[in-house]
Amino acid sequence: MNRSLVLAATxxxxxxxxxxxxxxPAPAAAAPAGPAKVAVIAFQVAVAQTNEGQRNxxxxxxxxxxxxxxxxxxxxxxxxxxxxMQKQSDTLSESEKARQAKIIDDKTKQAKRELEDAQNDxxxxxxxxxxxxASKVGAVMSSYAEQQGYTLVLDYAQQQSPVLYAQPAADIxxxxxxxxxxxxxxxxxxxxxxxxxxxxxxxxxxxxxxxHK
Numbered sequence: 001m002n003r004s005l006v007l008a009a010t011x012x013x014x015x016x017x018x019x020x021x022x023x024x025p026a027p028a029a030a031a032p033a034g035p036a037k038v039a040v041i042a043f044q045v046a047v048a049q050t051n052e053g054q055r056n057x058x059x060x061x062x063x064x065x066x067x068x069x070x071x072x073x074x075x076x077x078x079x080x081x082x083x084x085m086q087k088q089s090d091t092l093s094e095s096e097k098a099r100q101a102k103i104i105d106d107k108t109k110q111a112k113r114e115l116e117d118a119q120n121d122x123x124x125x126x127x128x129x130x131x132x133x134a135s136k137v138g139a140v141m142s143s144y145a146e147q148q149g150y151t152l153v154l155d156y157a158q159q160q161s162p163v164l165y166a167q168p169a170a171d172i173x174x175x176x177x178x179x180x181x182x183x184x185x186x187x188x189x190x191x192x193x194x195x196x197x198x199x200x201x202x203x204x205x206x207x208x209x210x211x212h213k
Contacts, residue, residue: 039150039172042157046173047130047137051186056129058189060122067118074111078104140180144172 047053085100145153156163
């Protein structure tokens with residue numbers, strides 16, 4: 001097994017955002033009499049896919065790009081040193097083997113520490129970015145639901161979601177994204193090449209099951 005950590009791949013895999021429960025505006029009054037009108041939403045996805053969310057998370061990714069590059073270089077250095085020691089194994093003295101092994105071990109520990117620090121910092125800052133935006137998207141969602149006459153909105157992308165069935169027409173994720181984009185006035189980000197695009201975190205757990213015919 002390769003001793004290097006290969007590090008940048010882990011960091012670049014995307015921002016790990018905490019799925020803390022959202023504090024959304026409470027209903028202003030008791031629901032009117034009559035049949036309930038229920039909608040579903042992938043709330044985290046709606047937050048991340050607003051124009052403002054895409055911009056903010058892309059900025060965060062750019063901020064951490066130098067640390068990602070540093071981790072990638074360190075991983076490549078560990079790989080090179082490991083291969084060199086393996087190639088020269090038959091000609092090295094035991095003391096030289098021990099010296100080189102210690103260098104590799106020290107760099108591996110350093111890389112692990114730096115990776116953990118970068119992940120923790122990125123997760124914390126990503127959570128702050130998400131939470132600040134989520135409160136604003138939540139307000140727009142509540143306003144949209146009230147305007148459309150919905151009496152209940154359920155988040156189907158949560159891990160413990162109670163939604164087992166929903167008509168696709170009940171999903172208001174796209175409508176809330178569009179409503180927030182209009183309210184915020186933030187333009188859509190320009191298309192980016194696949195290799196440099198910011199992570200589109202987080203993805204929905206699954207769409208609600210469609211109606212069976």
